[in-house]
Amino acid sequence: xxxxxxxxxxxxxxxxxxxxxxxxxxxxxxxxxxxxxxxxxxxxxxxxxxxxxxxxxxxxxxxxxxxxxxxxxxxxxxxxxxxxxxxxxxxxxxxxxxxxxxxxxxxxxxxxxxxxxxxxxxxxxxxxxxxxxxxxxxxxxxxxxxxxxxxxxxxxxxxxxxxxxxxxxxxxxxxxxxxxxxxxxxxxxxxxxxxxxxxxxxxxxxxxxxxxxxxxxxxxxxxxxxxxxxxxxxxxxxxxxxxxxxxxxxxxxxxxxxxxxxxxxxxxxxx
Numbered sequence: 093x094x095x096x097x098x099x100x101x102x103x104x105x106x107x108x109x110x111x112x113x114x115x116x117x118x119x120x121x122x123x124x125x126x127x128x129x130x131x132x133x134x135x136x137x138x139x140x141x142x143x144x145x146x147x148x149x150x151x152x153x154x155x156x157x158x159x160x161x162x163x164x165x166x167x168x169x170x171x172x173x174x175x176x177x178x179x180x181x182x183x184x185x186x187x188x189x190x191x192x193x194x195x196x197x198x199x200x201x202x203x204x205x206x207x208x209x210x211x212x213x214x215x216x217x218x219x220x221x222x223x224x225x226x227x228x229x230x231x232x233x234x235x236x237x238x239x240x241x242x243x244x245x246x247x248x249x250x251x252x253x254x255x256x257x258x259x260x261x262x263x264x265x266x267x268x269x270x271x272x273x274x275x276x277x278x279x280x281x282x283x284x285x286x287x288x289x290x291x292x293x294x295x296x297x298x299x300x301x302x303x304x305x306x307x308x309x310x311x312x313x314x315x316x317x318x319x320x321x322x323x324x325x326x327x328x329x330x331x332x333x334x335x336x337x338x339x340x341x342x343x344x345x346x347x348x349x350x351x352x353x354x355x356x357x358x359x360x361x362x363x
Contacts, residue, residue, distance in 0.1 A: 094144055095223055097190065100313075100363060106324055107126075109179055109250075116320050116322070118227020118243070118322065119240075119245075119249070119322055120243060120249075120321075121254050121299070122236075122237065122241070122299060123237045123240075123241065123249040123250075124238045124252065125289065125292060125296055125299055126192060126233045126236045126240075126253070126294070126296070126299075127233060127252045127253045127255075127256045127350065128228070128235050128271040128288055128291065128292035128356035129195060129229030129232065129253070129259070129292065130229070130230075130252075130253040130254065130255075130257040130259075130260065130261060131194060131256040131259060131260040131263070131288055132195075132199055132229060132285065132288055132289060133226050133230055133257050133260060134201075134227065134256065134257040134258055134260025134261040134263070134264070135230060135260040135261070135263055135264045135267075135288070136168055136222050136258060136260075136264075136285065137168070137221070137260075137261060137264075138181055138224075138260065138261035138262075138263075138264030139264035139267065139281050139282060139285065140164070140165055140168070140219075140282075140296050141264075141265075142264070142265070142267070142269075142278075143268065143277075143281040143282050144161060144164065144165065144193035144278075144280040145275040145278075147164065147215065147278050148161070148280060148282075150250050150278070151211075151212050152214060154212050160212055163216055164212065164215055164219060165219050165224060166221055167216050167219040168219045168220070168223035169223060170220065170223060170229035170263060171220040171221065171222065171224045171225075171226070171227060171347075172223040172224070172226045172230065173223075173227060173267035173316070174224060174227060174228035175195070175198075175221070175223060175224040175225065175226060175227020175228040175229075175230075175231075176228070176230060176231050176346060177227070179191060179195075179227055179231040179232060180208040180231060182194065182228065183208075183231065183232055183235065185300045186240065187302065188232055188301065188302040188305055189296060189300070189301045189302070191228055191231075191232040191301065192228075192229065192232050192233065192236065192292070192296050193293055193296055193297075194225075194228060195224075195225040195226075195228035195229040195232065196225065196229075196289045196290070196292050196296070197225075197289075198221050198222070198225035198228070199221075199226070199229070199288040199289040200220055200226045200289040200290055200293070201221050201224060201284065201285070202218045202219065202220070202221030202222035202223075202224070202246065203218070203282060203283050203284070203285040203286035203289065204218075204283060204286055205217060205218030205221060206222070206252060206279075206282040206283060207221065207279045207280075207282055207283025207286075208279070208283075209279075212300070215282075218282070222285070224246065224308075225289070233253050234250050234253050235302075236302055237249050237250050237252070238250050238301065239303065239304045239305070240256075240300075240318070240322060241322070242322065242323065242335075242339075252257075253285030255323065264281075267280075267281055268281055268282060293326040299359040300314075300318045300321075301314075301318075302304040303315040303316075303318045303319050303322075303339075303343065304343055304347075306318070307340075307343050307344070308347065312340075315340065315343070316336060316340055318339075319335075319336035319339045319340060320336040322327040322336075322339075322354030323335030323336045323338075325341060345361075
C-alpha cells in the first residue's frame with residue numbers, strides 16, 4: 093500500500109475516484125491494466141461450462157467417464173491453489189510487475205495447449221497451467237493496484253478487479269455462445285483466452301513496478317518518480333509538501349513499523 097492502509101470503498105469514494113482518474117488518467121491505466129488479471133480469472137472459471145459439452149462430443153472417454161470431466165473442470169482450481177501458494181514468494185522476490193507478466197505467460201501457454209489438445213490429458217495439463225496463472229494473478233493484481241493508488245480512492249480502484257472477475261465470467265458465456273455453431277468449437281472457446289493475456293502482457297511492459305516494492309529494494313528515487321506520476325504536483329497535500337513526498341514519508345514510516353514488528357516477533361520466537 094502507498095499510504096494510509098486499506099480503506100473501504102463507499103459512494104463518496106467512487107465519486108472521488110471518478111474525479112481523480114479524470115484528472116490523472118495514469119492511475120486508471122494502472123488499475124485497469126492490472127485488473128485484466130481479474131478478467132482472466134472470471135473467464136477461466138466460466139468458459140469451461142460451455143466448452144465441456146463439446147469436449148465430450150470429441151472425446152468419447154470424457155463422455156463416458158465422469159471423473160475425467162471432473163478433473164478437467166477442477167484442474168484449474170488445483171493450479172490456482174498452487175499459483176497462489178508460491179505467488180506470494182514471487183511477489184516479494186521479483187516484484188508485482190514481473191509476477192503479473194509471469195501469470196500472463198502461464199495463462200497464454202495454457203490456453204494454447206488446450207486449443208491444440210489431441211487428448212484429454214493435454215486439456216488437463218493446459219487447465220493446470222491456466223490455473224497457475226489465475227492463482228498468481230488473483231494475488232498480485234489487487235496488491236499492485238492498492239500499492240499504486242492514492243489511499244482516498246484505493247478501495248474503489250481495487251474493486252475494479254472484482255468487477256472484472258464477474259465481467260470475465262459474463263464474457264465467457266458470450267464467447268461460448270458465439271462459437272457454438274463454428275468448427276473447432278471448444279478449441280476457440282478455450283484458446284481465445286490467450287488474447288487478453290497477451291494484451292495485459294503488452295500493457296504491463298509499459299507500466300512501472302509497485303513504488304512500495306521498489307522502496308523495499310532501496311530504489312528510492314525510482315519509487316519517487318512513479319509516485320510523482322500518480323500524485324500530480326499541483327494536488328493539495330499535507331503542510332504544503334508535494335503529495336509524492338508525503339506518500340514516500342508514509343511508505344517509509346509503514347516499512348519501519350513493520351520491520352520493528354517482524355523483529356519483535358523474531359525475538360519472541362526464541363524466548
